[in-house]
Amino acid sequence: LAKTTQPISMDSYEGQEVNITCSHNNIATNDYITWYQQFPSQGPRFIIQGYKTKVTNEVASLFIPADRKSSTLSLPRVSLSDTAVYYCLVGDNYGGATNKLIFGTGTLLAVQP
Amino acid sequence: DTAVSQTPKYLVTQMGNDKSIKCEQNLGHDTMYWYKQDSKKFLKIMFSYNNKELIINETVPNRFSPKSPDKAHLNLHINSLELGDSAVYFCASSQDIAGGSEQYFGPGTRLTVT
Numbered sequence: 532l533a534k535t536t537q538p539i540s541m542d543s544y545e546g547q548e549v550n551i552t553c554s555h556n557n558i559a560t561n562d563y564i565t566w567y568q569q570f571p572s573q574g575p576r577f578i579i580q581g582y583k584t585k586v587t588n589e590v591a592s593l594f595i596p597a598d599r600k601s602s603t604l605s606l607p608r609v610s611l612s613d614t615a616v617y618y619c620l621v622g623d624n625y626g627g628a629t630n631k632l633i634f635g636t637g638t639l640l641a642v643q644p
Numbered sequence: 645d646t647a648v649s650q651t652p653k654y655l656v657t658q659m660g661n662d663k664s665i666k667c668e669q670n671l672g673h674d675t676m677y678w679y680k681q682d683s684k685k686f687l688k689i690m691f692s693y694n695n696k697e698l699i700i701n702e703t704v705p706n707r708f709s710p711k712s713p714d715k716a717h718l719n720l721h722i723n724s725l726e727l728g729d730s731a732v733y734f735c736a737s738s739q740d741i742a743g744g745s746e747q748y749f750g751p752g753t754r755l756t757v758t
Contacts, residue, residue, distance in 0.1 A: 565746070574648070574734050574749025575687070616685060634687040 535619050535635035542641050549606045551638050553619030556600050564595060564602045565620040569637070575618060579604065606640075614642045647671050648750035650735050656756045657725055665720045665753045667735030676718035677747065678710060679734040687734075693718050694740070722755075730757045 536554040543549045555564070563582055567575035579586055581593040581602070592605040606613060619635035648669045657663050669676060675694040681687050691710045692699045698710060707723045722729060732752045738745035 567747075567749075572752070574736070574752055575747075576749065577746045580746065618687060634689075637685050637687075 535621050535633055537617075537619055537635040537638045539636065540639040540641065542643065543609055544643050545610055546608050549609050549613075549640060549642075551604045551606075551617055551619075551640065552601055553604070553621075553635050554601045555619070555621045558599050558621055562599075562621050564593070564599075566591070566593065566602075566604045567618045567620060567634075569616045569618065578617075609640070609642045611642050611644065614640060616640075648735055648737055648748050650733075650750040650753050652753060653751065654754050654756075656758065658758055659725055659727060661725050662721070662723045663725060663755070664722070665733055665735075665755070667718050667720070667750060669716055669735075669737040669748070669750075671737055671739075671748060673737040673748070674715065674740045675738045675745065676712070677736040677738075678718065678720050679736060679749075681732045681734060681752070683731070690720075691718075725757045727757050730755055 534557060541549065541551060563580055565580040566578045568578050569575040579588055579591045579593045581595050583595050583599060586593045594603040594605065604617060616637040616639050618637045622633055651666045655663060675692060677692045678690040679687050680690055690701055690704045690708060693710060693712050709721045711719045711721060718735060720733060732754050734752050735750040736747040738747045
Protein backbone atom coordinates (compact mmCIF):
# COMPACT_ATOMS: atom_id res chain seq x y z
CA LEU A 532 0.00 0.00 0.00
CA ALA A 533 1.17 3.48 -0.83
CA LYS A 534 1.55 4.96 2.63
CA THR A 535 1.73 8.73 2.64
CA THR A 536 3.54 11.10 4.95
CA GLN A 537 2.91 14.81 5.36
CA PRO A 538 4.09 17.46 7.81
CA ILE A 539 1.69 17.76 10.71
CA SER A 540 1.47 21.52 10.52
CA MET A 541 2.74 24.60 8.70
CA ASP A 542 2.54 28.30 9.39
CA SER A 543 2.39 31.08 6.84
CA TYR A 544 1.43 34.70 6.40
CA GLU A 545 -1.08 36.22 4.08
CA GLY A 546 0.21 36.76 0.57
CA GLN A 547 2.93 34.14 0.77
CA GLU A 548 3.25 31.06 -1.39
CA VAL A 549 2.87 27.81 0.55
CA ASN A 550 4.24 24.46 -0.52
CA ILE A 551 3.09 21.28 1.21
CA THR A 552 4.91 18.08 0.37
CA CYS A 553 3.57 14.56 0.60
CA SER A 554 5.84 11.52 0.51
CA HIS A 555 4.53 8.31 -1.03
CA ASN A 556 7.50 6.05 -1.60
CA ASN A 557 5.48 2.97 -2.48
CA ILE A 558 3.23 4.57 -5.05
CA ALA A 559 2.00 2.10 -7.64
CA THR A 560 1.88 2.52 -11.37
CA ASN A 561 -1.88 3.03 -11.46
CA ASP A 562 -2.05 5.41 -8.52
CA TYR A 563 -3.20 8.99 -8.89
CA ILE A 564 -2.28 11.75 -6.45
CA THR A 565 -5.11 13.91 -5.21
CA TRP A 566 -5.18 16.74 -2.70
CA TYR A 567 -8.17 17.68 -0.57
CA GLN A 568 -8.86 20.63 1.71
CA GLN A 569 -10.89 20.32 4.90
CA PHE A 570 -12.31 23.10 7.05
CA PRO A 571 -13.51 22.41 10.61
CA SER A 572 -16.88 20.63 10.77
CA GLN A 573 -16.96 20.13 6.99
CA GLY A 574 -16.18 17.30 4.63
CA PRO A 575 -12.99 17.34 2.55
CA ARG A 576 -13.12 19.23 -0.73
CA PHE A 577 -11.19 18.38 -3.87
CA ILE A 578 -8.37 20.78 -4.77
CA ILE A 579 -6.27 19.21 -7.49
CA GLN A 580 -5.19 15.89 -8.95
CA GLY A 581 -2.27 14.67 -11.00
CA TYR A 582 -0.43 11.63 -12.22
CA LYS A 583 2.95 13.04 -13.21
CA THR A 584 4.76 16.32 -13.96
CA LYS A 585 2.87 19.52 -13.18
CA VAL A 586 -0.81 20.30 -12.98
CA THR A 587 -2.27 23.76 -12.43
CA ASN A 588 -5.82 24.94 -11.86
CA GLU A 589 -7.40 28.14 -10.64
CA VAL A 590 -6.53 27.54 -7.00
CA ALA A 591 -3.33 25.51 -6.83
CA SER A 592 -0.48 23.77 -8.59
CA LEU A 593 0.69 20.21 -8.10
CA PHE A 594 4.28 19.24 -8.77
CA ILE A 595 5.14 15.57 -9.20
CA PRO A 596 8.75 14.53 -9.87
CA ALA A 597 9.61 11.84 -12.38
CA ASP A 598 9.90 9.08 -9.78
CA ARG A 599 6.46 10.03 -8.35
CA LYS A 600 7.59 9.22 -4.83
CA SER A 601 6.51 12.60 -3.59
CA SER A 602 4.25 15.45 -4.60
CA THR A 603 4.04 19.11 -3.65
CA LEU A 604 0.88 21.14 -3.41
CA SER A 605 1.57 24.81 -4.06
CA LEU A 606 -0.87 27.48 -2.93
CA PRO A 607 -0.06 30.91 -4.37
CA ARG A 608 -0.61 34.00 -2.22
CA VAL A 609 -2.51 32.40 0.64
CA SER A 610 -5.17 34.25 2.59
CA LEU A 611 -6.66 33.74 6.03
CA SER A 612 -9.43 31.67 4.47
CA ASP A 613 -6.87 29.09 3.34
CA THR A 614 -6.39 28.02 6.95
CA ALA A 615 -7.43 24.38 6.85
CA VAL A 616 -6.18 20.81 6.88
CA TYR A 617 -4.77 19.58 3.58
CA TYR A 618 -4.79 15.88 2.78
CA CYS A 619 -2.80 14.00 0.20
CA LEU A 620 -4.60 10.98 -1.23
CA VAL A 621 -2.79 8.33 -3.19
CA GLY A 622 -4.50 5.40 -4.72
CA ASP A 623 -6.39 3.83 -7.48
CA ASN A 624 -9.92 2.75 -6.74
CA TYR A 625 -10.26 1.03 -10.07
CA GLY A 626 -10.95 -2.64 -10.19
CA GLY A 627 -12.03 -3.07 -6.61
CA ALA A 628 -8.92 -1.69 -5.01
CA THR A 629 -10.84 0.85 -2.95
CA ASN A 630 -9.24 -0.26 0.26
CA LYS A 631 -6.03 1.02 -1.25
CA LEU A 632 -7.24 4.61 -1.19
CA ILE A 633 -4.92 5.98 1.47
CA PHE A 634 -5.31 9.47 2.85
CA GLY A 635 -2.29 11.14 4.37
CA THR A 636 -2.30 12.27 7.97
CA GLY A 637 -3.13 15.79 6.88
CA THR A 638 -1.25 19.06 7.23
CA LEU A 639 -2.79 21.85 9.25
CA LEU A 640 -1.97 25.10 7.50
CA ALA A 641 -2.34 28.17 9.68
CA VAL A 642 -2.28 31.47 7.83
CA GLN A 643 -1.68 34.56 9.90
CA PRO A 644 -2.29 38.22 9.03
CA ASP B 645 -28.65 22.37 -3.70
CA THR B 646 -26.63 20.02 -1.53
CA ALA B 647 -24.67 17.56 -3.64
CA VAL B 648 -24.04 14.98 -0.92
CA SER B 649 -26.20 15.07 2.19
CA GLN B 650 -26.10 13.05 5.38
CA THR B 651 -28.53 12.62 8.24
CA PRO B 652 -28.33 13.03 11.11
CA LYS B 653 -25.57 15.57 11.59
CA TYR B 654 -25.12 14.54 15.21
CA LEU B 655 -25.88 11.19 16.80
CA VAL B 656 -25.46 10.41 20.49
CA THR B 657 -26.23 6.91 21.65
CA GLN B 658 -25.29 4.29 24.19
CA MET B 659 -23.09 1.28 23.86
CA GLY B 660 -24.82 -1.77 22.48
CA ASN B 661 -27.39 0.14 20.47
CA ASP B 662 -27.95 -0.18 16.74
CA LYS B 663 -28.01 2.97 14.63
CA SER B 664 -28.11 4.07 11.01
CA ILE B 665 -26.73 7.02 9.10
CA LYS B 666 -28.26 7.99 5.81
CA CYS B 667 -26.51 9.42 2.76
CA GLU B 668 -27.90 10.76 -0.47
CA GLN B 669 -26.21 12.25 -3.53
CA ASN B 670 -27.92 14.15 -6.31
CA LEU B 671 -24.94 14.26 -8.65
CA GLY B 672 -25.86 11.20 -10.66
CA HIS B 673 -22.65 9.50 -9.59
CA ASP B 674 -22.17 5.76 -9.86
CA THR B 675 -19.93 5.27 -6.84
CA MET B 676 -20.45 6.07 -3.18
CA TYR B 677 -18.19 5.71 -0.15
CA TRP B 678 -18.16 5.76 3.60
CA TYR B 679 -15.19 7.14 5.55
CA LYS B 680 -14.40 7.30 9.24
CA GLN B 681 -12.47 10.22 10.70
CA ASP B 682 -11.21 9.68 14.22
CA SER B 683 -10.26 12.22 16.85
CA LYS B 684 -6.78 12.52 15.38
CA LYS B 685 -8.30 13.49 12.04
CA PHE B 686 -7.15 10.36 10.23
CA LEU B 687 -9.45 9.64 7.29
CA LYS B 688 -9.97 5.96 6.60
CA ILE B 689 -12.11 4.49 3.90
CA MET B 690 -14.62 1.91 5.07
CA PHE B 691 -16.56 0.95 1.99
CA SER B 692 -17.17 1.81 -1.61
CA TYR B 693 -20.26 0.84 -3.57
CA ASN B 694 -20.40 0.84 -7.34
CA ASN B 695 -23.17 -0.61 -9.49
CA LYS B 696 -24.29 -2.86 -6.66
CA GLU B 697 -20.76 -4.08 -6.06
CA LEU B 698 -19.58 -3.59 -2.53
CA ILE B 699 -15.91 -3.25 -1.84
CA ILE B 700 -15.13 -3.71 1.81
CA ASN B 701 -12.10 -2.59 3.66
CA GLU B 702 -11.05 -5.71 5.48
CA THR B 703 -10.25 -3.79 8.63
CA VAL B 704 -13.87 -2.75 9.14
CA PRO B 705 -15.75 -4.85 11.73
CA ASN B 706 -18.74 -6.72 10.40
CA ARG B 707 -20.92 -4.74 12.81
CA PHE B 708 -20.81 -2.10 10.09
CA SER B 709 -22.94 -2.79 7.04
CA PRO B 710 -23.71 -0.47 4.13
CA LYS B 711 -27.08 -0.67 2.45
CA SER B 712 -27.84 0.85 -0.94
CA PRO B 713 -31.53 0.98 -1.92
CA ASP B 714 -30.62 2.73 -5.16
CA LYS B 715 -27.70 4.43 -6.87
CA ALA B 716 -28.31 7.74 -5.10
CA HIS B 717 -28.32 6.38 -1.57
CA LEU B 718 -25.82 4.55 0.60
CA ASN B 719 -26.80 4.12 4.22
CA LEU B 720 -24.55 2.89 6.99
CA HIS B 721 -25.91 0.54 9.65
CA ILE B 722 -23.95 -0.05 12.81
CA ASN B 723 -24.84 -2.83 15.21
CA SER B 724 -23.81 -3.21 18.84
CA LEU B 725 -22.14 0.17 19.03
CA GLU B 726 -18.87 0.43 20.95
CA LEU B 727 -17.05 3.37 22.50
CA GLY B 728 -14.40 3.14 19.79
CA ASP B 729 -17.00 3.79 17.12
CA SER B 730 -17.17 7.41 18.22
CA ALA B 731 -15.95 9.44 15.26
CA VAL B 732 -17.13 11.57 12.38
CA TYR B 733 -18.45 9.53 9.48
CA PHE B 734 -18.32 10.99 6.00
CA CYS B 735 -20.21 9.86 2.97
CA ALA B 736 -18.76 10.64 -0.46
CA SER B 737 -19.51 9.99 -4.09
CA SER B 738 -17.63 10.03 -7.38
CA GLN B 739 -18.58 9.79 -11.02
CA ASP B 740 -17.26 6.29 -11.32
CA ILE B 741 -14.78 3.94 -9.75
CA ALA B 742 -12.10 4.52 -12.33
CA GLY B 743 -8.73 5.59 -11.09
CA GLY B 744 -8.60 8.88 -9.31
CA SER B 745 -12.19 10.01 -9.69
CA GLU B 746 -12.83 13.21 -7.79
CA GLN B 747 -14.80 12.54 -4.66
CA TYR B 748 -17.51 14.82 -3.29
CA PHE B 749 -17.93 14.60 0.46
CA GLY B 750 -20.96 15.13 2.62
CA PRO B 751 -20.91 17.34 5.73
CA GLY B 752 -20.29 14.43 8.09
CA THR B 753 -22.15 12.78 10.95
CA ARG B 754 -20.60 13.08 14.38
CA LEU B 755 -21.31 9.88 16.27
CA THR B 756 -20.78 9.81 20.02
CA VAL B 757 -21.14 6.53 21.86
CA THR B 758 -21.47 6.76 25.63
